Amino acid sequence: MDDIVIETSHLSKMFMIGTTERMTLFSSLRYKLSGDFPVREFWALKDINFSVRRGEMVAVLGPNGAGKTTLLRILSGIIASTGGTFSVRDKVSTIFELGLGFNSRLSALENLYLYAALHGITRKEINRKLPEIMDFSEVGDFMGAKLGEFSSGMKARLAFATVVQTVRGIIMIDEALAVGDAAFQKKCMSAIEKLLNDGKTVLVISHGMGDARKFCSKALYINHGIQKGFGDINEIEQQYLNDASTTPAF
């Protein structure tokens, strides 16, 4: 089991519901003094144990609110965990929701430079990759236009193209594959295949398994923050689908 790039052990995350809200200085002092902070513990993740090897693509399955995004956010260092340990032994690029933290008031190109800088990539390096990014995203002439003027499909394409061309080690995708038309999705699939062949690691969130499924070797299934299973994609997917069909539809 050598060459493990992501590994978790009893990884847990608790949110203190009630304290995460931002308040005014005055109301916060009032709560502090009175001592009755209206808080409730909420375990978004409990005891998650799994590992991913270099060059592997692993799917994270589970219904809405299962804790999938929370897990990816912890692994990518965006939020802190509460308990357990984890290690990520490579550089992480993420595609969460749409846009990668892109700013709608800046042009596509300016966003690209900013994104690169935030990932420790120089302008020179990104300029070299620019033709490929433009080609892949099919954004073309719009590189100088403000991102606010882009359609959501264009934004998603630009985001995906940027990450694919700049990823260094691990790529974490949060259902971003669902956007884009059929042709673009197909392109994404071949890009992912190429990344895997290059020894990059992919961790992808998915409700249902689309085309991406065929590259996944393993899956992690979580529900209500609890790990239901981790292992071979076919078994885990079957388990997930069985659970979904036995849960009464609302």
Next chain:
Amino acid sequence: MSHKKWFGEMFSKPYWNMVGELAFSNFKQKDQGTFFGFLWTLINPLLYFLVLYTIFNKWMGSKVSDFPLYLIIGIVQWNFFSSATTNAISAILSNASVIVSMDVEKSALVFSSVLSVLFSHIVELITLIIVFVLIKGTISLYWLWLIPLLVLNIYLVVSFSFILATVGVYFLDMSRIWGLAMSIGFFLTPIFYPMSVISQDKRIIILCNPMTHIIYAARSILIDRAMPAFGGLLYVVILSTILFVFGFAYFKKKEGYFVEKIYG
């Protein structure tokens, strides 16, 4: 949380490349990246100058030699402190979309917020020096002292900024509170009046204000063409260091919770 060697990272080239790009984009957004948009930032100190000069010239002009120059130096120095610290409150908040989508070294966001205000401050300083050359007809080697003074002013601003950026995430009303503090601070700083008009027993209040010493040093350098008084500046160094050590530790302790707090 992956433990990053932030201290080493802070001295690396990619870190400052990131700070620069963030500051540049922050700056571009604020002023829409246009020349006239940029002029707006210069109009603020100019308007302050015109109003204060018109009102106080008769009164203060008799107490202070070179009152217009005295006044403009005070305004320019104060303006940097006030705008940079105010900007720092939203250093994290305005980059919420960035920190929720990737793991960035968050201290870079604070430095970049200071840097984006520093651009216009440097333009103001250069304008100021040109005005001095035109009025006085000479230049002075003593003016080189403005460089270490600027570094000290940045240090002071950065020290405040780490604290403000952190509390800015936690409290909704921080920018109002700091706005109030800055309004009061303006009057507690000898910008348009000299120390001599303050009664002896109340001077301590003004002397506790670090900006008093920065402004006085700038005036010594530019108007008197002399070395600044080091006693006051030493106080600023010590105060900034205390604030920086405390503020940076506080920021580092809380930064792991910024995303939860903003999107909670």
